[in-house]
Amino acid sequence: MSPLQILFLNMISSSPPAMGLGVERASNDIMRYPPRSKGGLFTWEVIIDMIYYGIVLGGLSLANFVIVVYAIGNGNLGQNCNASPFGQECAPNDPTCDPIALEIACHQIYRARGTTFATITYILLIHAYNCRSLRDPIWTMKLYDNKILFWSVFGGLLTAIPTFYIPELNSKVFKQLGMGYEWGLIVGAVIIFEIFVEIYKFMKRRYLKPLEIVEGEGLKQQYSLNEYP
Template identity: 25%
Template sequence: LVLADDNFATIVAAIEEGRGIYSNIRKFILYMLSANWGEIASVMVAALLGLPLPFTPVQILWINLLTDGLPALALGVDPPSPELMKKPPRPRGESIYHGMARFVTISTIVETFSWLAPFYLALKAGDPLARARTLAFTEAVLFELLLSFNCRSEDKFVYSSFKELIANRKLLWAVIGSLALQLAALYLPPLRYLLGTQPLSLNDWLLLLLFSALSIPLSPYLLRSKKG
């Protein structure tokens, strides 16, 4: 190791940058695993229950490439946590997936319920399949957008303060952008035709927001997963 400026603070800065990059890679992976397993589980559970598929292939592609993609990229450039340098070095050979299993499992279960519940309720009420799918599709987007905030920290509850919630401005704008894309998917005729969606009423949005709020209490499980 050669110090070009004869300053040991350079070593500290380099370690902090390396830890920050590693932490952001974990956030990206944690978010994508949680989101994608939720989609897989929802389709599998619907099939086991004898229900129609809750999403069309085009809707799944829309979620993965557009509404998920922007928050995932924003997590990759998350500013380093002030507690980052207070942590002990991780054990040599520790997997980058270490401690993720519990959070991914719990989030997958909650996601599956929150996505299939409005889908099932719509079908039971006699609504057209396209409307039921629109509810499940939009619920998946809303839930995953909130989930992206949970994946920002493994050390604190991000919803504990407004300052902490908006610390990553890129993530905030990514969520707003993804939400705007989803609104376009529901209310612009060309996208509605492409995605097979129907406009939602105010009551529909309130119901979906209620189910998507189930993602907020997942953060404490993220804190515990590092110890489990």
């Protein structure tokens, strides 16, 4: 990925949703939970969550890059593609250099790079809603309940699109190109990621210690952290 892509992910795709999560209101049944551990916010559950989600996100992003370059493309990584989407210029009278092949290879890399960038961007934005609860499924949460989070995610989804299709901005600044069929890979990766998230949360609800204490019932089989009216 290019430096500007990484900066975009940190500043645009991650920061506004994080601020939205920072103003997330408390759940209605918060007083029914036991006191939090004094060990800090980074419990073993949270640490394992980060590792698991990171592995799934990284695997899907890498898979999309490999599919574009090797499965659909010809596997040529090009030469000097960061300097120009047309690749390295051929030396005069060099019979071994094929400028068309170099250009195709670099265009292929730029599209694969854009696919990877879009995959990470859109998964991070959708994942912001998963982060509202450690264990609740995403369909139990109202999308517009947290307006700051909603508009930061919606704005992030729209803001990324011009980086792919505005000439010069895409190729010279972000080192990527507009995509076609690759959008199918991106949407597929987002869906697969969400499936993995929900399976993981289901396993936690089923096998981990419940989070809620109800007076007179001991540990009730209730895992909801976000009971919305």
